[in-house]
Amino acid sequence: MNTGLLRKGEPEFVVKTFRDLGLNLIAVNAEERFFKALRGVRDPEEKRKVIGRVFVEVFEEEAKKIGAEFLIQGTIAPDWIESRGGIKSHHNVGGLPERLNLRIIEPLRDLYKDEVRQLAKELGIPEKIYARMPFPGPGLAARIIGEVNPERVRIVREANAIVEEEIERAKLRPWQAFAVLLGIKTVGVQGDIRAYKETVAVRIVESTDGMTANAMNVPFEVLQRIAFRIVSEIPEVCRVLYDITNKPPATIEFE
């Protein structure tokens, strides 16, 4: 399902990967539906719940068309632990509506991401799939503070792609590396002209299982290159910050 909140090139990557594996994949474009449902929603928890609800609505519709009875989810331990603890509603747990016309199957429920990767490796799943960085269920919406709209998603998507590219170029292997649109404007000076533009935060963390994480000691040159590229290639941004907080106390994603 393309929620409109996926990373750059991601819908194409996913579709190709599954079809190459010979699986009968149905790809649904639900971008407009998600953006419509998210209009005016600013609260992080409400955002997650809206996304969870639309997810299920679309799945239910598609399931009806093909007579599917089950919804198999990749829920892992941190999803239900953090949802139950009220830390955040992961879309596949706390974000799900109470009434659901599909039976849920969650074979990975008691595993953490590192264990899932071991399992995937054992099963012969390609590394390009199991080695991918974790990505939140609500997608880029969790990386936009405030309202989610196509314009803001475009900004954060470009910034995310730059962070990922530069991290790969530097041959670093963090747990996650991404950019967040903070939704605050700050003053800059660009080409002798005053700028008053968006601020982007970069978050790069190391972790074993996502339950704790430390901000990565990324070489300063790499951070500088990321900042340079973001402000040069995304005209709406004039400032880039690096998040140095660990989890706990902060979570990895901002929302």
Place this chain on the structure above:
Amino acid sequence: MIAIIENYGQYTHRIWRTLKEIGVKAEIIENTTPVGEIKRRQFAGIIFSGGPSLERVGNCLEILERYEEFGIPLLGICLGHQLIAKYFGGEVGRGKKAEYSLIEVEILKENDLFVGIPRILRVWASHMDEVKSMPKDFELLARRGANSARLRRLNTESCQFTGYSSIPRWRTRRKVRRSTETSFHSAKFSCDLKKERLEFRNDFV
């Protein structure tokens, strides 16, 4: 089989995972489970998990009241540690400042539980409350600062750090694995972290 009593902590399930990794069978038990039922299961040891509030420890207090009757090792982690300290007459309250993130713990006294574990540990802490004064007859085994309290008495042990919440490198060595397991069974434990400034090393676990 070890019982992990669920006090709604973020790391309860990770205690279970860590025990699984070192080959110790464990089961997470809701803290609302009647104590008689827990007793009937004849667990080899009980762990009180961490959690958000001493108001939500369910039947843990009843387990403490009957702990001699249980006659098995009891380990408290984080909130579990505070609970044990409080029950035996220690004082628990809000710290001068909260402690979140990676910190260092120094083991002051050898103990079965620390066999094969480095004297200085890097652990995750995530708490606002702390043990302000130790119960009588308890002994300090490890600490974070000069002013720490820590607990050990009879079969009751506890530690403040979100124990087992990080998976340190040393546990991957086979030799150490065995000794960790052994030490867990004897469950002689306890330590606390307090007040000192955070001392970060660059080599994050």
